[in-house]
Amino acid sequence: MSLLDIHNLSVHFGSEKHPFAAVDGLDLTVNQGEIVGIVGESGSGKSVTMMAMMGLLEGQGRILADRLDFDGKNLLTISGRERRRIVGKDIAMIFQDPMTSLNPSYTVGYQIREVLALHQGLRGAALNRRALELMEMVEIPAAKSRLEAYPHQLSGGMSQRVVIAMAIACNPKLLIADEPTTALDVTIQAQIMELLVNLQQSQNMALIMITHDLAVVAEVAHRVAVMYAGQVVETGPVEALFRHPAHPYTEALLASIPEHSKGAERLSTLPGIVPGHYDRPRGCLLSPRCPYVQEVCRADRPALLQHGATAARCHFPLVAKEA
Amino acid sequence: MLSFILRRLSVQIPTFLGLTLLTFTLIRLIPGDPIEVMVGERTLDPQMHAEAMHRLGLDKPLYQQYFDYLSNLLHGDLGLSLVTKESVWSEFTTLFPATLELAIAAMLFASVFGLLAGVIAAIRRGSVFDHGVMGISLTGFSMPIFWWGLILIMFFSVQLGWTPVSGRLDLAYDVQPVTGFMLIDTWLAEAADPELNAGAFRDALMHLILPAVVLGTIPLAVIARMTRSSMLEVLREDYVRTARAKGLSPARVIFIHTLRNALIPVLTVMGLQIGTLMGGAVLTETIFSWPGIGKWLIDAIARRDYPVVQNGILIVATLVIVTNFVVDILYGIANPRIRHAK
Ligand SMILES: Nc1ncnc2c1ncn2[C@@H]1O[C@H](COP(=O)(O)OP(=O)(O)O)[C@@H](O)[C@H]1O
Ligand SMILES: [Mg+2]
Numbered sequence: 001m002s003l004l005d006i007h008n009l010s011v012h013f014g015s016e017k018h019p020f021a022a023v024d025g026l027d028l029t030v031n032q033g034e035i036v037g038i039v040g041e042s043g044s045g046k047s048v049t050m051m052a053m054m055g056l057l058e059g060q061g062r063i064l065a066d067r068l069d070f071d072g073k074n075l076l077t078i079s080g081r082e083r084r085r086i087v088g089k090d091i092a093m094i095f096q097d098p099m100t101s102l103n104p105s106y107t108v109g110y111q112i113r114e115v116l117a118l119h120q121g122l123r124g125a126a127l128n129r130r131a132l133e134l135m136e137m138v139e140i141p142a143a144k145s146r147l148e149a150y151p152h153q154l155s156g157g158m159s160q161r162v163v164i165a166m167a168i169a170c171n172p173k174l175l176i177a178d179e180p181t182t183a184l185d186v187t188i189q190a191q192i193m194e195l196l197v198n199l200q201q202s203q204n205m206a207l208i209m210i211t212h213d214l215a216v217v218a219e220v221a222h223r224v225a226v227m228y229a230g231q232v233v234e235t236g237p238v239e240a241l242f243r244h245p246a247h248p249y250t251e252a253l254l255a256s257i258p259e260h261s262k263g264a265e266r267l268s269t270l271p272g273i274v275p276g277h278y279d280r281p282r283g284c285l286l287s288p289r290c291p292y293v294q295e296v297c298r299a300d301r302p303a304l305l306q307h308g309a310t311a312a313r314c315h316f317p318l319v320a321k322e323a
Numbered sequence: 324m325l326s327f328i329l330r331r332l333s334v335q336i337p338t339f340l341g342l343t344l345l346t347f348t349l350i351r352l353i354p355g356d357p358i359e360v361m362v363g364e365r366t367l368d369p370q371m372h373a374e375a376m377h378r379l380g381l382d383k384p385l386y387q388q389y390f391d392y393l394s395n396l397l398h399g400d401l402g403l404s405l406v407t408k409e410s411v412w413s414e415f416t417t418l419f420p421a422t423l424e425l426a427i428a429a430m431l432f433a434s435v436f437g438l439l440a441g442v443i444a445a446i447r448r449g450s451v452f453d454h455g456v457m458g459i460s461l462t463g464f465s466m467p468i469f470w471w472g473l474i475l476i477m478f479f480s481v482q483l484g485w486t487p488v489s490g491r492l493d494l495a496y497d498v499q500p501v502t503g504f505m506l507i508d509t510w511l512a513e514a515a516d517p518e519l520n521a522g523a524f525r526d527a528l529m530h531l532i533l534p535a536v537v538l539g540t541i542p543l544a545v546i547a548r549m550t551r552s553s554m555l556e557v558l559r560e561d562y563v564r565t566a567r568a569k570g571l572s573p574a575r576v577i578f579i580h581t582l583r584n585a586l587i588p589v590l591t592v593m594g595l596q597i598g599t600l601m602g603g604a605v606l607t608e609t610i611f612s613w614p615g616i617g618k619w620l621i622d623a624i625a626r627r628d629y630p631v632v633q634n635g636i637l638i639v640a641t642l643v644i645v646t647n648f649v650v651d652i653l654y655g656i657a658n659p660r661i662r663h664a665k
Binding site for chain 2: 056080083084088089092097100101102103114115163166
């Protein structure tokens with residue numbers, strides 16, 4: 001049984017009459033101890049998917065799903081109280097901008113201790129000891145004095161380490177990192193990424209790594225899900241997906257990595273942007289931008305089907321064409 | 324922290340100077356002088372008028388009077404009332420507790436209900452409650468105090484007979500001023516002689532309610548609106564999402580992680596309301612015959628009692644400035660980013 005099992009998840013914003021499906025029939029599974037990379041342009045619904053699962057949309061969006069299970073519990077039907085016992089403890093999340101993710105009015109130590117007190121009932125010396133231990137685990141120098149620091153006294157990289165410390169505080173089974181390095185300096189990015197992967201190994205947690213950086217995914221992830229306009233358009237093991245992408249969108253994404261275009265026939269990235277509220281096509285969501293588009297693509301939306309080693313939503317998967 | 328305090332204090336010196344000049348000039352711009360007002364309709368012998376003005380030192384050139392005034396101020400001398408010959412300071416200290424009691428009650432009323440309404444409106448954004456709060460506070464904000472006071476008196480005092488119309492305490496009670504706060508004094512009196520002073524505390528409270536509501540209405544509206552908009556802004560912050568992602572209870576997310584930060588601008592607004600409150604107190608005390616500073620100043624203006632007007636306003640202004648200053652410091656405490664600023 002998968003740790004996380006999402007089947008046909010949709011998140012609708014806007015009015016009932018004219019909903020905007022920020023997430024549109026998404027399937028995703030994550031196994032225990034696995035690293036799953038999620039890639040896709042901005043606006044493709046990566047963050048909304050994770051927020052929906054965490055219960056962070058706060059009545060802003062309508063969540064529909066055939067299945068939204070975590071660790072055997074149905075996240076769709078549990079009460080808010082039950083969800084809050086899971087969220088922050090068994091599922092934790094790291095956000096994009098560390099500089100705004102910490103409360104400016106409280107010390108770093110306070111914000112870390114808060115999770116420990118809530119979920120593990122730690123008090124007094126044990127609480128302080130564990131907070132310090134976490135600060136050391138995320139490799140913050142002078143950890144003891146930094147516990148008393150306010151967020152504005154920390155750099156972006158340090159803040160993100162604090163956010164990570166808070167997230168791993170209760171040994172979560174699943175850690176979601178939503179573009180954890182996008183807002184950081186390039187030199188810091190690699191350090192944070194390395195820290196996350198090391199922690200994933202030492203804590204044996206599952207990790208969902210949302211990122212723009214395909215090179216990172218290629219290096220660390222076991223499986224990849226490529227998202228486009230609220231759907232997973234292709235998913236599979238890293239090796240296979242990078243070597244033989246079945247979906248034209250995956251192909252275009254890979255072509256945007258310099259290393260891949262070397263030698264091979266140079267593929268230009270797709271022109272255009274992710275369709276928004278008013279320009280969602282009826283057929284395949286990529287059809288307006290797809291270089292291989294056919295008549296059927298504009299009329300029918302393809303299902304996510306296995307093509308070779310990966311599963312893709314495409315009427316004319318590239319692997320089949322090559323074979 | 325000390326340099327922070329000194330820095331903030333030094334900014335106020337020009338304000339004080341400007342204020343002395345303003346009150347000195349304005350009260351003299353009103354037609355009539357203290358002697359004319361005292362004598363009233365009766366004709367006045369110019370000779371006697373000149374002598375009286377000389378006795379009061381009001382025949383000196385204006386610049387001379389102004390510099391005398393400033394030099395007295397520097398020596399801590401606030402002068403005597405032209406009318407009662409009492410020292411301005413002692414008149415002030417006698418009357419001030421009445422105004423302070425009224426202002427505290429008004430601010431308490433405004434803060435408690437303003438914060439509550441603002442927080443709930445923000446959490447239930449777009450609900451009927453939210454629209455209600457916004458609509459009512461807009462009305463409250465533009466409420467003419469005089470009219471509002473009279474409406475409340477008409478309804479609660481005249482129609483329903485629930486509250487007394489004026490003053491601080493029924494004449495039937497003879498309560499010794501100990502603290503000057505009627506609620507405390509009546510409570511002490513009741514404790515000392517439960518039989519003679521039975522019901523005095525309740526009576527003082529009933530006297531206080533309407534004026535406090537009238538005076539607190541505008542601050543209430545301002546605080547409710549400010550709390551709501553500030554809450555809505557903070558609720559969108561990433562760190563509030565982080566707090567939710569930790570699995571914290573909604574109450575903790577709202578009160579610990581949102582309100583604490585949303586309070587910072589609200590606190591500033593509350594501090595600024597102290598000035599509005601003093602202005603409102605003048606009107607409120609007049610409507611309810613509340614024997615406080617506001618009524619004292621109005622009477623002094625009517626009598627052209629120059630020292631009382633000049634120095635009374637100066638004392639009140641100093642109080643407003645000091646309160647704003649205290650608010651500034653609280654602001655620094657509530658906001659670590661400012662506290663640590665070099
Ligand atoms: N609270 C919201 N209300 C309406 N639309 C939203 C909301 N949050 C996100 N969206 C929309 O949903 C789409 C997906 O957003 P998001 O999940 O943040 O994309 P990304 O893949 O870059 O993380 C975007 O078009 C965004 O504008
Ligand atoms: Mg995102």
